[in-house]
Every structure is written in structure tokens, then in C-alpha cells.
Amino acid sequence: MRAAHDYVLTLWLAKRPGFCCGCWCLAREDARRTKRVLRFVRAIMKDWEEGRRMREQDARRA
Numbered sequence: 001m002r003a004a005h006d007y008v009l010t011l012w013l014a015k016r017p018g019f020c021c022g023c024w025c026l027a028r029e030d031a032r033r034t035k036r037v038l039r040f041v042r043a044i045m046k047d048w049e050e051g052r053r054m055r056e057q058d059a060r061r062a
Helices: 004-015 028-061
Strands: none
Touching: 004 028
């Protein structure tokens, strides 16, 4: 559960360039880099989820 929460928090922070919480701040360049990495991660996660769903459907049919 915590990993999912951390991922959601990371996505939320990546949408806010220059976000500052007093502990750390994402500069514009870092925010852009984070967004690129998270887009890549989301694409991988989406592909993995689609593959999992397809395997589950195949297993139900068999």
C-alpha cells in the first residue's frame, strides 16, 4: 500500500515545477526530467497491466 501511495505522491509532485515543501524543491529542469521519467514509468506500468489482464483473460478461457 505504501508503494502505491509513494507513486501517487511522486506523480503529484512532478506536476508542480518549483514545488517547495520546505525540505526540498524541484527546479524547473528537474521537474521536466522527473516528468519524462514518470511518463516512461507510466507507459511501462500501463503495458504491464494490459499484459496481466490479457493473461488473466487467457487463463479464464482455458
